[in-house]
Amino acid sequence: MMRLQKFMAQCGIASRRKSEEIIANKRVKVNGTIVTELGYKIDPLHDVVIVDGKRIKHREKNIYIIMNKPKGYVTTVSDEYSRKTVLDLVKDVKERVYPIGRLDYDTSGLLLLTNDGELAYKLIHPKFEVVKTYIATVKGKPTEEELEKFRNGLEIDRYITSDAEIEILSNTNDKSVVKIQIHEGKNRQIRKMCDKIGHPVTSLKRIAIGELELGTLKKGCWRFLRENEIEYLKRI
Known part of the structure; x- marks a missing residue:
């Protein structure tokens, strides 16, 4: 009682x-x-x-999940083309959860899922400036001038991107591995930005959201966030 x-x-x-x-x-x-x-x-x-x-009924228990999304999955609850969705990877979770933001079909890495709408809004909305960190492999080697253009904002899809960070981690004659940080999340934004400076992305992986890192979580696997991780996200 x-x-x-x-x-x-x-x-x-x-x-x-x-x-x-x-x-x-x-x-x-x-x-x-x-x-x-x-x-x-x-x-x-x-x-x-x-x-x-x-x-009135009890609120559903809030669930917070971190996943290493593989390529070949869409970050939607359902898909009109019958493609696999990230929810196919969390079938053992009885609560109804949904992805926070999106990762493209061909992009892998850190994805959060929850049923906490307030937290989802905070992590998605650009005004909160939550930094997302990616590792990308791009064609060729960007020049310093091209990197500065990337950092200072590019016009794509009739809008100017916000300031971003990019640094070259390694390169060969025909490709470079770069680290990119943005706090927006528009559709295929990083791919479009790299196209704009003439260095298309060949692979893309998100490794961190704010201070929350993907770590050693294996591709296609997930876990519940720890209490300190949840508290960190709620403090943002």
């Missing part, structure tokens, strides 16, 4: 104190009967609680 105001708070209606006010104002029914008693106890599993005409 559980006090009614505690149940309301756990369902996200209001704080316990505010829930007590709602009860006292005759806005709550339990099994069809208005309840005003503040110490009233209910069975959360069986009693029907109505607040302002709408039934």
